Amino acid sequence: MMFPNALMKGSYRAVWREFFALALAAPFLILATPRWWVGLAIIAAAWIVRRQATGQWTERTPLDLPFLLILASTPLALWASVDRGFAMALAMRVFFGIAVVYGIVNAVESEKGVWWGLVGLSLLGVLVTVVAALGMESPWQKMFDLSFVYGFLPHSLPRLSDGNETYYLRAGYHPNTIGGMLAMLIPVGAGLMLALPGWVRRPARYRLFLGVGVLLMAGTLLVTQSRTAWIAAAAALGLLTFRTDRRWLLLLPLVALAAGTILFLRQTSSQFSFLVTGGRGAVWAQAWALIRLYPFTGTGLDPYPLVAEFHFPYYLIFKNPVILNLAPADRLWVHAHNFWLQTWLDFGLIGLLGAVGVFIAWGRMAVRLVLSPPGNVPRAWVLGLLSSFVAFAIFGLTDGPFFYRKMTLVLWPVLGLTVCLYKLAGSREPSPPRRSKLSVRERRLAGGAIALLTLLLLPMAGSLLAANLGNVLYHRAALGQGTDAQLPVPVTGSSVWLGRAVRLSPDNAAAWRDLGRTYAATGDVTAAQESFQRALSLRPGDRFTWYHLGQARQAWGDEAGAIAAWQKADAWLLFMDRGDQEAAAGNRSAAATDYQTAAQIRPEDRLAAARLRDVLRK
Secondary structure, eight states, rough: OOOOOHHHHHHHHTTTTSSSHHHHHHHHHSOOOOTTTHHHHHHHHHHHHHHHSSSSOOOOOHHHHHHHHHHHHHHHHHHHHOOOHHHHHHHHHHHHHHHHHHHHHHHSHHHHHHHHHHHHHHHHHHHHHHHHHHBBOOOSSSSSOOHHHHHTOOSSSSOOOOHHHHGSSSSSSHHHHHHHHHHHHHHHHHHHHOOOTTTTTTHHHHHHHHHHHHHHHHHHHHHOOHHHHHHHHHHHHHHHHHHHHHHGGGGGHHHHHHHHHHHHHTOOOHHHHHIIIIHHHHHHHHHHHHHHHHHOOOOOSSSSSHHHHHOOHHHHOOOOOOGGSOOOGOOOOOOOOSSHHHHHHHHHHHHHHHHHHHHHOOOOOOOHHHHHHOSSHHHHHHHHHHHHHHHHHOOOOOSOOOTTTTTTHHHHHHHHHHHHHHHHTTSSSSOOOOOOOHHHHHHHHHHHHHHHHHHHHHHHHHHHHHHHHHHHHHHHHHHHHHTTTTTTHHHHHHHHHHHHHHHOOTTTTHHHHHHHHHHHHHTOOHHHHHHHHHHHHHHOOOOOOOOHHHHHHHTTTTTHHHHHHHHTOOHHHHHHHHHHHHHTTOOOOHHHHHHHHHHHHHHOOSHHHHHHHHHHHH
């Protein structure tokens, strides 16, 4: 039964005008709650009301196809995940963010709507500064000693849960997250301050409020000591001032000189050098190694350390004793620290293509808005939004502004308002289709070349897909908290897929290694040893194969063989760190075992023996 059109339009404007429905759905979709279906029902009801009131589900945007790819990759990401509850919470945040974009696009139709959207983002920046004052965790000294500042912070605000606190050890909001959000919000506030519309009453008062807000955000950004956020904010403000008032560019040489001086002085710190030069590179190597195992599906929406440490322990990639001087929480890499690597791991190849599509669509809109901005919208507003996305892109090169992190509370409104400006510029009509200039013969040749290339790559793709599926089944079985009786069933399934992979590609050392691990899990010692030996014959110096062979030998009761394999893997630092974590947790017997293993791996080293004596005395 269709409701009266006037009633539907009145309901849509008065009650369901997107933002009310999104506000109701936000607690169910953003927080890690099992009642996510309530939020989906609220948004679905809002879309049905919009369809009845306006005659269309939503307005078309350049982001439609990229968003569709991201949503299409979500079921595959959920299948590959071990912790389905945690994964569903993250997937709902992505869905909510996309709903926010379409809510803004369908609600904002004028210059005044863009104005209120920018004001809302500026207020969000002030709210982030308040959150930082009440709940930001104290970072260790990166650039300056600001302990006297952190001592005044009350740390009384409860933290918004990321769904699984096992992998987020410290209390409070991470300074890098706060810094990344502020790097995106400062250009928006600055662009709004530089240009106010003529219909705004008392513009001086507005500029004063906006200026104070921008200064608060800038001061908080400085306190976070997030170096990547500083660079992102500087690049965004440089773009904004270059296109509005170039006199501000005179400050850039002074800023660059100050930054260079600080970096030069701080290079004397070994911990600083470790995090700047080695830490990010090591975790990127770890993430890329995971992508080679899961190129199609990704690892799923699981916490990054859960799968990364299962396959490639971090300390076998980066072997630096400096890391033992850090606190246990500072040793934990909770994500890949790169937007593209983490997106590929989370959503697989389809999701990665969706992320690429978002950047391409944004680039098209940015070019059009810069060349021919909307007539009634100040250029500073356009540049503020575009600079905000530039800050997101730069920050994502070395940190974690992923689709489901708290930082994307800024990304989705920025994308939505950018599409609104694109609409106001009169650029939403699709361009007419172009006729192909290729002849029939050329098209046939191109089709034949593509078919031939597909046939040549098919065996390799089949091998990668088989190994990918086998690894998903294996890590789901081994990490799924199942009983020993439940474990061999999916492990046996993974051995079938990995067996197909090594038949299709006999030189796939990673598939042979993981096939050996599956045989070891099922108790087939002979097949496991053969698989490990085949992997080592292909890659004799692969530390990960030696490490996992040592794990298997330890399970078989061959302690001497396990120590010999771990010596080949040079796993001393890994067991030392594991012992430190067990000692910090009060598990003295487990810590003593790890220290003893480390001492056997490096008999000449005295540090492991000293820590073993310390833990036994306690």
